[in-house]
Amino acid sequence: MMIEKELTKISKEIFSSMRAGKHYSASDGELYFLIEKYESELSEIFSAVGFELIINTLGFAYLDGHSDNLVNKKTIQKEAAFYFVFVQWLLEDGKNPSQCIKEQHIYSLNTLPHLSTGSNMDIMKAVEITNDTDLNSMLKGLSKRGFINLKSDSFNLLAPSLRYIDLCYKIVSLERGEEE
Amino acid sequence: MKSSGGMQSFFSFMTKHHHFIEDMFRLGLKSEWIISESELYNLMRSHEKDPEYNKKFIMERLIEFGVLSEFQGDSYEVQPQFSNFLKWLLRERKMYDHGYLVSSIEKMQRSQNSIEDNHNPKPDKRQLSKITIRDDLKQIIDAMNDLSLFVKTNRDSIILATKTVSDDDKYESKLTRYLEVKRLYDEYVEPSKKMVQQPFADTCDSIIRTLEETEIIFVEDEYIANLANIIRTKMISLRQLVATAHHDMWNDLTIALKELSTFVELHRGALLGQKIILQKGAKGLNEIIEKDLRIVSFNPRNLFTDLGLEVYLSNLADAEYTIPEFQIPETNDNPDQPIQTHLIETDLIASESIDDLLQYIISENSTNSLEQCFIAAIEIAEKHRNKTSLSNNKSLYKIEDVSLNFNSIKWEAEV
Numbered sequence: 001m002m003i004e005k006e007l008t009k010i011s012k013e014i015f016s017s018m019r020a021g022k023h024y025s026a027s028d029g030e031l032y033f034l035i036e037k038y039e040s041e042l043s044e045i046f047s048a049v050g051f052e053l054i055i056n057t058l059g060f061a062y063l064d065g066h067s068d069n070l071v072n073k074k075t076i077q078k079e080a081a082f083y084f085v086f087v088q089w090l091l092e093d094g095k096n097p098s099q100c101i102k103e104q105h106i107y108s109l110n111t112l113p114h115l116s117t118g119s120n121m122d123i124m125k126a127v128e129i130t131n132d133t134d135l136n137s138m139l140k141g142l143s144k145r146g147f148i149n150l151k152s153d154s155f156n157l158l159a160p161s162l163r164y165i166d167l168c169y170k171i172v173s174l175e176r177g178e179e180e
Numbered sequence: 181m182k183s184s185g186g187m188q189s190f191f192s193f194m195t196k197h198h199h200f201i202e203d204m205f206r207l208g209l210k211s212e213w214i215i216s217e218s219e220l221y222n223l224m225r226s227h228e229k230d231p232e233y234n235k236k237f238i239m240e241r242l243i244e245f246g247v248l249s250e251f252q253g254d255s256y257e258v259q260p261q262f263s264n265f266l267k268w269l270l271r272e273r274k275m276y277d278h279g280y281l282v283s284s285i286e287k288m289q290r291s292q293n294s295i296e297d298n299h300n301p302k303p304d305k306r307q308l309s310k311i312t313i314r315d316d317l318k319q320i321i322d323a324m325n326d327l328s329l330f331v332k333t334n335r336d337s338i339i340l341a342t343k344t345v346s347d348d349d350k351y352e353s354k355l356t357r358y359l360e361v362k363r364l365y366d367e368y369v370e371p372s373k374k375m376v377q378q379p380f381a382d383t384c385d386s387i388i389r390t391l392e393e394t395e396i397i398f399v400e401d402e403y404i405a406n407l408a409n410i411i412r413t414k415m416i417s418l419r420q421l422v423a424t425a426h427h428d429m430w431n432d433l434t435i436a437l438k439e440l441s442t443f444v445e446l447h448r449g450a451l452l453g454q455k456i457i458l459q460k461g462a463k464g465l466n467e468i469i470e471k472d473l474r475i476v477s478f479n480p481r482n483l484f485t486d487l488g489l490e491v492y493l494s495n496l497a498d499a500e501y502t503i504p505e506f507q508i509p510e511t512n513d514n515p516d517q518p519i520q521t522h523l524i525e526t527d528l529i530a531s532e533s534i535d536d537l538l539q540y541i542i543s544e545n546s547t548n549s550l551e552q553c554f555i556a557a558i559e560i561a562e563k564h565r566n567k568t569s570l571s572n573n574k575s576l577y578k579i580e581d582v583s584l585n586f587n588s589i590k591w592e593a594e595v
Binding site for chain 1: 354445446447448449450451452456458461462465466468469470471473474475
């Protein structure tokens with residue numbers, strides 16, 4: 001493979017963050033489009049150092065962890081709990097989460113449902129999120145890794161959030177499989 | 181409705197004769213609510229399987245209850261109060277279930293059987309047979325008209341229902357709409373599709389064959405020939421209507437159902453996810469995370485480091501690059517003791533600079549394998565990034581039979 005300077009630069013620039021779970025999407029500007037442009041070359045490079053580059057057709061890219069020791073399950077559990085509550089809240093308010101991502105709806109941190117009702121608090125408590133500080137810390141993690149765009153008092157969902165939305169569908173099909 | 185019959189008596193009568201009443205209602209719909217006596221008696225004839233069926237009694241009761249009133253001597257008028265009530269009742273139902281469709285097809289079959297029964301009349305009964313056949317052909321046309329009405333109404337109602345937007349965007353409204361669309365699908369489209377299409381097609385083909393025979397047997401009767409032609413023409417359009425209507429309904433409903441079920445499933449998935457957490461704790465999600473959500477996030481080691489990538493990129497840029505002679509495993513399963521990097525670090529910090537870190541580690545740990553030395557070098561380089569740099573020069577490292585071609589790492593304590 002002929003290596004271009006631009007490709008070397010992108011690889012170095014994105015590898016550290018992707019290895020830490022960063023998902024790139026259109027909100028990352030040109031960098032994401034360069035990842036798409038050099039998909040096959042980057043796939044080969046990252047594969048040589050132990051990762052699989054995934055470019056989802058819904059508009060985001062990430063590294064897949066083959067083995068368990070590459071995945072921090074505790075972080076994912078927290079984030080999954082956040083999305084389960086958030087998705088329910090959106091749907092019950094008549095909002096389509098996928099549409100909200102596309103239209104970049106903005107949500108105020110003060111109106112989040114996670115710590116506002118007893119049942120939601122129980123769920124969040126199970127993943128060790130018991131107060132606003134814990135919640136904000138988790139949101140910062142999501143923002144750092146490209147799932148949301150976090151501002152001082154609000155955020156909007158980004159395309160990689162579709163991974164967690166897809167998780168909801170997968171849980172349903174898993175349950176259906178168990179029933180059958 | 182006159183009070184003499186009493187409410188209980190009225191409802192009892194309606195319950196017993198509801199099929200006839202509904203047929204009469206449809207007949208009234210088509211004839212501006214004026215129905216001739218002969219039409220009413222013909223209608224009763226199709227319901228008179230019951231030996232206790234008494235036409236005269238029914239007529240008297242219909243008049244007594246104020247459902248019908250005499251009109252110009254030989255006809256009856258369906259009273260507006262009753263027709264309006266039935267209109268309301270039937271509009272509430274909106275749809276004709278597959279029983280209606282099947283009953284129309286059965287009516288066509290009954291008339292067809294009656295026609296065939298009259299195919300071999302005695303000479304003195306030939307005229308009577310012709311009259312009976314004409315009437316049966318009209319019955320077939322009526323049944324086809326009814327079927328056409330049912331199918332069109334169902335199609336329009338279903339398409340309307342699937343395109344109706346909820347009063348608001350709330351989840352409950354969407355769920356209600358989902359349940360309504362699913363009910364329409366389960367109760368009307370799917371069974372009707374199965375029951376109507378094949379029996380209907382078979383009946384149509386069979387009737388066409390009977391018509392051909394009838395026309396040959398009664399070749400002199402132009403009226404029969406005309407009716408047969410009308411049936412054939414109507415049958416073509418009706419078959420087309422049945423096929424396209426069911427396709428339209430099925431299409432619209434499946435699209436609506438898919439759209440709404442996606443919404444409902446997502447809600448269900450979110451709730452199930454919460455249930456798992458509440459019932460099994462956060463670890464209850466591990467199975468599905470391992471399967472479907474492997475988001476990497478870890479402390480880098482060995483090949484997975486930035487340095488590992490840099491070496492690979494550097495090698496890619498080098499045309500002479502060859503694949504290293506051995507692969508560094510993701511996990512260290514070497515039974516030998518790994519190199520104690522913290523001891524090397526102490527020595528390194530004390531020294532000013534070392535041109536080749538890996539070579540230094542090899543010389544200090546000659547009993548360890550090349551693989552272990554390499555891992556130690558990478559670990560130190562990652563830990564002390566400000567003190568190490570990767571050179572562009574490659575060196576060949578060798579311990580016993582194992583060798584590695586790798587960019588040298590320089591250690592500079594003062595960097």
